[in-house]
Amino acid sequence: EVQLVESGGVLVQPGGSLRLSCAATGFPFSRYEMNWVRQAPGKGLEWISYISSSSSTIFYSDSVKGRFTISRDNAKNSLYLQMNSLRAEDTAVYYCARTSRLDSWGQGTLVTVSS
Amino acid sequence: DIQMTQSPSFLSASVGDRVTITCQASQDIDTFLNWFQQKPGKAPKLLIHDASKLQTGVPSRFSGGGSGTDFTFTISSLQPEDFATYYCQQYDTLLTFGGGTKVEIK
Secondary structure: OOOEEEEOOOEEOOOOEEEEEEEEEEEOOOHOOOOEEEEOOOOHHHHHEEOOOOOEEEEOOOOOOOOOOEEOOOOEEEEEEEEEOOOHHOEEEEEEEEOOOOOOOOOEEEEEOOO | OOOOEEEOOOOEEOOOOOEEEEEEEOOOOOOOOOEEEOOOOOOOEEEEEEEEEOOOOOOOOEEEEEEOEEEEEEEEOOOOOOOOEEEEEEOOOEEEOOEEEEEEEE
C-alpha cells in the first residue's frame, strides 16, 4: 500500500525557517516524481513545488521561489521542503503528493507562521 | 501561467441529483486534467485523471469529459458520501488548481 507521511510542521515566527519531511513507503520511491501542495486555512489547494525522480528537474511556484527548496533522498525514501524567510501567508497544511497526477497524498502537516 | 476557472464555487443539491461542475483553462491543456474530492480535515483524493479516466476504485457515478480548454465533471446520482469540495487541476505546464466547488446538502 502506498503511504506518504509528512512531518515537521510547527508554530514558527515570521522570518524563521523550517524543514518538512515526507516519508514514502509501499512503492519504488526513486522512480517517482513528487510534489508539495499546500492549503491555507479555509482556502483552496495551491501547488508549490515539483521534483523529478532523479532531482534533475525542479520547479517552484512564484509564491515560494527563492525562499523554499525541495529535495529528496532516494536512499531514505524521503522528500523534503526547506522553508526559509517564512511569512504569515505561508500558514497552511502542507501535503506531499506523488507524480503530476497527484495520485497519492500524505495526511498533511500544519505550518503556522505567527509571532 | 495557466489559470483554471472552476464553476460554480458553491452548489446545493439533493441525494439522487445529477451534478455537473465545469473547469476552464486559460490555454489549451489537451487532456492533462485531474479531478479531486476533498472532505473536511482530509487530504484530497484523485477521482478522475487525464480528463475522463476513472481512478481505480472510484465509483462509476463519477465521470469527466472535455479537452483543450473546457472540461466537465459529473456525478450522475449524488450520494450522501459525495458531499465534499471538488477541485480540478491541470498538469500540462507545471500544476494549477481550480478554485474548488463545495457541494452541500439542499
